[in-house]
Amino acid sequence: MKSAPIHFGTIALILDQYLKENSFTSIFFLVDENTHVHCLPILLADLDNLYAYEILEVDTGEQNKNIETVENLWLALADLGADRHSLVINVGGGVITDMGGFMASTFKRGIKFINIPTTLLSQVDASVGGKNGIDLHGMKNMVGTFTEPEMVLIDPKFLKTLEQRQIKSGLAEMLKHxxxxxxxxxxxxxxxxxxxxxxxxxxxxxxxxxxxxxxxxxxxxxxxxxxxxxxxxxxxxxxxxxxxxxxxxxxxxxxxxxxxxxxxxxxxxxxxxxxxxxxxxxxxxxxxxxxxxxxxxxxxxxxxxxxxxxxxxxxxxxxxxxxxxxxxxxxxxxxxxxxxxxxxxxxxxx
Amino acid sequence: MKSAPIHFGTIALILDQYLKENSFTSIFFLVDENTHVHCLPILLADLDNLYAYEILEVDTGEQNKNIETVENLWLALADLGADRHSLVINVGGGVITDMGGFMASTFKRGIKFINIPTTLLSQVDASVGGKNGIDLHGMKNMVGTFTEPEMVLIDPKFLKTLEQRQIKSGLAEMLKHxxxxxxxxxxxxxxxxxxxxxxxxxxxxxxxxxxxxxxxxxxxxxxxxxxxxxxxxxxxxxxxxxxxxxxxxxxxxxxxxxxxxxxxxxxxxxxxxxxxxxxxxxxxxxxxxxxxxxxxxxxxxxxxxxxxxxxxxxxxxxxxxxxxxxxxxxxxxxxxxxxxxxxxxxxxxx
CATH class of the missing domain: 1.20.1090.10 (Dehydroquinate synthase-like - alpha domain)
Known part of the structure; x- marks a missing residue:
C-alpha cells in the first residue's frame, strides 16, 4: 500500500488543481454539524474549479461512528447518483475521516476519497496510515479497511475553530509520538x-x-x-x-x-x-x-x-x-x- | 491484487494440509441452513487437522445478503473471540462467499478467509476475481471490497446436493462465459x-x-x-x-x-x-x-x-x-x- 501524499499549508490551491486535472462525475463532501458550519465554508470560498457538489452531513460525535450511519450514507450516495468516478472529500475530525474512508472504500467496492482532517487529533493521527473504520456496539474501530485516500490536506487554520479541550485531545497523540x-x-x-x-x-x-x-x-x-x-x-x-x-x-x-x-x-x-x-x-x-x-x-x-x-x-x-x-x-x-x-x-x- | 489459487477435486486433503501448515487461533465456518446440513458434514468428515471450530449459520437466500446480517456476523466473531489470526471458511453459494468475503475483509480491518463454493453458480462465477459484497436495499452488490481469499476449493461432489433448478442457474453463467x-x-x-x-x-x-x-x-x-x-x-x-x-x-x-x-x-x-x-x-x-x-x-x-x-x-x-x-x-x-x-x-x- 503506497502512502497518500500529505500536503500542509494552503490546501485550497492544491485541491483546486487536483479537481481541475481530474474529471469526477460528482463530488461529495462529508461533514459533521460542526465542520459544516465552521470549516466547509472556509474551504469552499477558495475553490474555483468546483462547479457542483453534494453535502452529506452526519451528527457530531464518536457515538455516531457506527454501521447505521454508514448504511444511511451508502444509501444517500446511491440516491444522489454517485458512481465509480465520483469523489468523496471528508472534512472533519477522526470520526469523519474514519467513517468517510470506510464508506468510500466499500461503496461500489471502492470510490476515491480525500481526507481533510480539521482537528489537531485527526491531523496528527488519522491523516497517516490508511486505516479507516467504525465502532461496533461500542468496540472501537472493530470494522474497517486499510485504504489510502488520494491525498491528505492539512491546514492549521482549521485549528482556530477548535475549543482548547479538542486541542488538548490532539496533543495527547503528539505526546505519544x-x-x-x-x-x-x-x-x-x-x-x-x-x-x-x-x-x-x-x-x-x-x-x-x-x-x-x-x-x-x-x-x-x-x-x-x-x-x-x-x-x-x-x-x-x-x-x-x-x-x-x-x-x-x-x-x-x-x-x-x-x-x-x-x-x-x-x-x-x-x-x-x-x-x-x-x-x-x-x-x-x-x-x-x-x-x-x-x-x-x-x-x-x-x-x-x-x-x-x-x-x-x-x-x-x-x-x-x-x-x-x-x-x-x-x-x-x-x-x-x-x-x-x-x-x-x-x-x-x- | 494477486489471484487466489483455485484447487479442483478432492479438496479436503488440500485444506487439511493448509490447516496443518498454518496455526490459526480459531476457525469459523460460515454456512447457510442448506450447506450446514448437506455440505459441511461431508467436508468435516475428511479433515484430520481440524481440532476446534465455530459454525456461523445464516438464513438461506439472497434477501439475507445485507448489512444487518453482516453486522450480526461481525458481532458473533467478536463475541467468539475472533482475532486477526483467525480464519474464516465460507461454505456455500455466492451469497455465502460474497457475504463471508465482505465480513472477513472488514472485520478488524481484514482477516484471512477461504472460499468453498458449493453451487455450480458460485463455482464458476464467485470463485474467481476477488469481488465480495452485499446488497443495499435490494441494489445488488452495492457495497463490498476487492479482496482475494487465501484459496478457493472446488469440489464437484457438492453439486450432487443441488436441485436441477440450481444447476441451471449456474449453467447460465457458464453459457455467458x-x-x-x-x-x-x-x-x-x-x-x-x-x-x-x-x-x-x-x-x-x-x-x-x-x-x-x-x-x-x-x-x-x-x-x-x-x-x-x-x-x-x-x-x-x-x-x-x-x-x-x-x-x-x-x-x-x-x-x-x-x-x-x-x-x-x-x-x-x-x-x-x-x-x-x-x-x-x-x-x-x-x-x-x-x-x-x-x-x-x-x-x-x-x-x-x-x-x-x-x-x-x-x-x-x-x-x-x-x-x-x-x-x-x-x-x-x-x-x-x-x-x-x-x-x-x-x-x-x-
Missing part, C-alpha cells in the same frame, strides 16, 4: 509554555513524520506499527466505557489515562525504569486534569480490552514504552498485572 | 444432451479459466472486466425486482433473460447480426422455460439499472456481445432503446 519514537519531540511539547493552536502548529509535521516512518515499515500492523497503540489498549477501554455515559471523554483524554496506566504497567514488568515512569506521569500531570478510575468498573474495562485488535489467543496484548522515545510490542499482561497498574495510577493521582 | 469469450465453450454446453451435475462438471474449469483470463487483465474493472457483466445490467434489475416478490428468480434465471434482452439490444445497436442473435435466443430457449416481462414494471426496472456500478454520469452502460465469443463494453443505451429490446423479447417469447 514522542514517547514511542522521539524523546526530543516529547521534550519540546512538554516544555512549551502554552499549548494553543499556534504553539502546536509547528510540531504537527514532526508528529506526522514519526507516524509515517513507523507505518511505512509495517503498513498492515504485523509488528512494529503496533507501537502506535501505546496507551490505546487501556485508553480505548476507558473511552468505550465513557461513551456509554452522559459525559464521554474525548479520544485523547482517554489515551492520556491509558498511557499513564500503561507506563505503570511497563514499570511493573521491568521494562521502564522508575525515573522515566515518573517523568512521564509528571509530564502529563502538568498538562491534564486527571482523576481516579472507579475500580468497580474494572471487569467491564477488561471485557473491552479483550476485544482489542492486537490480541491473539484471548491474551491481552500491549505495546509498552521501555524508555522515553522507544517502545516494545507484543507484551502479554495478565488481568492481575493490569489491575495493579490501575491501582498504582489511582494512588498516584489521589 | 462462452458468449463473451469462447464460442467453443458455448457450443459444447448447448449441444450437451443433458445438463445435470455430472454432465457439466468437465466444463467447470473451462469456465473458470475464461473468467480468470479476463480478470487478470483488469482486476479492478476499469475496462475489459466489464464484459463479464453481459446480461447483468438488465438481469440484475430483473433479479432485484423479483426479490421483492413471493417467488424470486435465481440469479442465473434472471441473467438468462438479461442476456437475451441484451442480445436484442446489441442487434438493434448494429453490434450483433440477426443470425447470431437468433442462435443465442435459440440456445437459451432450448434450455430454459421463458415467459414475458410485464412492461408496467419497466420504470422500476430502469430505476434499478440506474444504480448499476458500470454507469457514469447517470447514463446506463452496457456490455454487449458483438458476436458469439466476443463482447464490447461501455455501450451507452437510452431508455427508449432498452424498452424496444424488452418489447422484442416479449414478442419473441410470446
Amino acid at each position: 514522542g514517547l514511542i519514537h522521539d524523546r526530543d519531540h516529547w521534550d519540546n511539547l512538554v516544555q512549551l509554555l502554552s499549548h494553543n493552536a499556534d504553539d502546536l502548529a509547528p510540531f504537527i509535521m514532526d508528529s506526522i513524520e514519526i507516524k509515517r516512518q513507523v507505518v511505512e515499515q509495517d503498513p498492515y500492523e504485523k509488528g512494529l506499527r503496533k507501537i502506535l497503540n501505546f496507551g490505546h489498549t487501556i485508553g480505548h477501554a476507558i473511552e468505550s466505557e465513557s461513551l456509554e455515559t452522559e459525559f464521554p471523554l474525548l479520544h485523547g483524554e482517554a489515551i492520556v489515562i491509558g498511557m499513564i496506566i500503561e507506563a505503570f504497567l511497563a514499570e511493573s514488568k521491568g521494562l521502564l525504569n522508575a525515573e522515566e515512569r515518573f517523568e512521564i506521569c509528571d509530564g502529563f500531570a502538568s498538562l491534564y486534569a486527571l482523576s481516579t478510575i472507579d475500580l468497580t468498573l474494572f471487569p467491564h474495562l477488561i471485557e473491552w480490552m479483550s476485544h482489542d485488535k492486537k490480541n491473539k489467543n484471548n491474551a491481552i496484548n500491549f505495546s509498552l514504552v521501555n524508555k522515553i522515545g522507544e517502545c516494545t510490542y507484543n507484551v502479554i499482561c495478565t488481568e492481575n498485572e493490569i489491575r495493579l497498574a490501575f491501582e498504582s495510577y489511582n494512588n498516584w493521582v489521589a | 462462452g458468449l463473451i469469450h469462447d464460442r467453443d465453450h458455448w457450443d459444447n454446453l448447448v449441444q450437451l444432451l443433458s445438463h445435470n451435475a455430472d454432465d457439466l462438471a468437465p466444463f467447470i474449469m473451462d469456465s473458470i479459466e475464461i473468467k480468470r483470463q479476463v480478470v487478470e487483465q483488469d482486476p479492478y474493472e476499469k475496462g475489459l472486466r466489464k464484459i463479464l457483466n453481459f446480461g447483468h445490467t438488465i438481469g440484475h434489475a430483473i433479479e432485484s425486482e423479483s426479490l421483492e416478490t413471493e417467488f424470486p428468480l435465481l440469479h442465473g434465471e434472471a441473467i438468462v433473460i438479461g442476456m437475451i434482452i441484451e442480445a436484442f439490444l446489441a442487434e438493434s445497436k448494429g453490434l450483433l447480426n440477426a443470425e447470431e442473435r437468433f442462435e443465442i435466443c435459440d440456445g437459451f430457449a432450448s434450455l430454459y422455460a421463458l415467459s414475458t416481462i410485464d412492461l408496467t414494471l419497466f420504470p422500476h426496472l430502469i430505476e434499478w439499472m440506474s444504480h448499476d456500478k458500470k454507469n457514469k454520469n447517470n447514463a446506463i452502460n452496457f456490455s454487449l456481445v458483438n458476436k458469439i465469443g466476443e463482447c464490447t463494453y461501455n455501450v451507452i443505451c437510452t431508455e427508449n432503446e432498452i424498452r424496444l429490446a424488452f418489447e422484442s423479447y416479449n414478442n419473441w417469447v410470446a
Whole structure:
C-alpha cells in the first residue's frame, strides 16, 4: 500500500488543481454539524474549479461512528447518483475521516476519497496510515479497511475553530509520538509554555513524520506499527466505557489515562525504569486534569480490552514504552498485572 | 491484487494440509441452513487437522445478503473471540462467499478467509476475481471490497446436493462465459444432451479459466472486466425486482433473460447480426422455460439499472456481445432503446 501524499499549508490551491486535472462525475463532501458550519465554508470560498457538489452531513460525535450511519450514507450516495468516478472529500475530525474512508472504500467496492482532517487529533493521527473504520456496539474501530485516500490536506487554520479541550485531545497523540519514537519531540511539547493552536502548529509535521516512518515499515500492523497503540489498549477501554455515559471523554483524554496506566504497567514488568515512569506521569500531570478510575468498573474495562485488535489467543496484548522515545510490542499482561497498574495510577493521582 | 489459487477435486486433503501448515487461533465456518446440513458434514468428515471450530449459520437466500446480517456476523466473531489470526471458511453459494468475503475483509480491518463454493453458480462465477459484497436495499452488490481469499476449493461432489433448478442457474453463467469469450465453450454446453451435475462438471474449469483470463487483465474493472457483466445490467434489475416478490428468480434465471434482452439490444445497436442473435435466443430457449416481462414494471426496472456500478454520469452502460465469443463494453443505451429490446423479447417469447 503506497502512502497518500500529505500536503500542509494552503490546501485550497492544491485541491483546486487536483479537481481541475481530474474529471469526477460528482463530488461529495462529508461533514459533521460542526465542520459544516465552521470549516466547509472556509474551504469552499477558495475553490474555483468546483462547479457542483453534494453535502452529506452526519451528527457530531464518536457515538455516531457506527454501521447505521454508514448504511444511511451508502444509501444517500446511491440516491444522489454517485458512481465509480465520483469523489468523496471528508472534512472533519477522526470520526469523519474514519467513517468517510470506510464508506468510500466499500461503496461500489471502492470510490476515491480525500481526507481533510480539521482537528489537531485527526491531523496528527488519522491523516497517516490508511486505516479507516467504525465502532461496533461500542468496540472501537472493530470494522474497517486499510485504504489510502488520494491525498491528505492539512491546514492549521482549521485549528482556530477548535475549543482548547479538542486541542488538548490532539496533543495527547503528539505526546505519544514522542514517547514511542522521539524523546526530543516529547521534550519540546512538554516544555512549551502554552499549548494553543499556534504553539502546536509547528510540531504537527514532526508528529506526522514519526507516524509515517513507523507505518511505512509495517503498513498492515504485523509488528512494529503496533507501537502506535501505546496507551490505546487501556485508553480505548476507558473511552468505550465513557461513551456509554452522559459525559464521554474525548479520544485523547482517554489515551492520556491509558498511557499513564500503561507506563505503570511497563514499570511493573521491568521494562521502564522508575525515573522515566515518573517523568512521564509528571509530564502529563502538568498538562491534564486527571482523576481516579472507579475500580468497580474494572471487569467491564477488561471485557473491552479483550476485544482489542492486537490480541491473539484471548491474551491481552500491549505495546509498552521501555524508555522515553522507544517502545516494545507484543507484551502479554495478565488481568492481575493490569489491575495493579490501575491501582498504582489511582494512588498516584489521589 | 494477486489471484487466489483455485484447487479442483478432492479438496479436503488440500485444506487439511493448509490447516496443518498454518496455526490459526480459531476457525469459523460460515454456512447457510442448506450447506450446514448437506455440505459441511461431508467436508468435516475428511479433515484430520481440524481440532476446534465455530459454525456461523445464516438464513438461506439472497434477501439475507445485507448489512444487518453482516453486522450480526461481525458481532458473533467478536463475541467468539475472533482475532486477526483467525480464519474464516465460507461454505456455500455466492451469497455465502460474497457475504463471508465482505465480513472477513472488514472485520478488524481484514482477516484471512477461504472460499468453498458449493453451487455450480458460485463455482464458476464467485470463485474467481476477488469481488465480495452485499446488497443495499435490494441494489445488488452495492457495497463490498476487492479482496482475494487465501484459496478457493472446488469440489464437484457438492453439486450432487443441488436441485436441477440450481444447476441451471449456474449453467447460465457458464453459457455467458462462452458468449463473451469462447464460442467453443458455448457450443459444447448447448449441444450437451443433458445438463445435470455430472454432465457439466468437465466444463467447470473451462469456465473458470475464461473468467480468470479476463480478470487478470483488469482486476479492478476499469475496462475489459466489464464484459463479464453481459446480461447483468438488465438481469440484475430483473433479479432485484423479483426479490421483492413471493417467488424470486435465481440469479442465473434472471441473467438468462438479461442476456437475451441484451442480445436484442446489441442487434438493434448494429453490434450483433440477426443470425447470431437468433442462435443465442435459440440456445437459451432450448434450455430454459421463458415467459414475458410485464412492461408496467419497466420504470422500476430502469430505476434499478440506474444504480448499476458500470454507469457514469447517470447514463446506463452496457456490455454487449458483438458476436458469439466476443463482447464490447461501455455501450451507452437510452431508455427508449432498452424498452424496444424488452418489447422484442416479449414478442419473441410470446
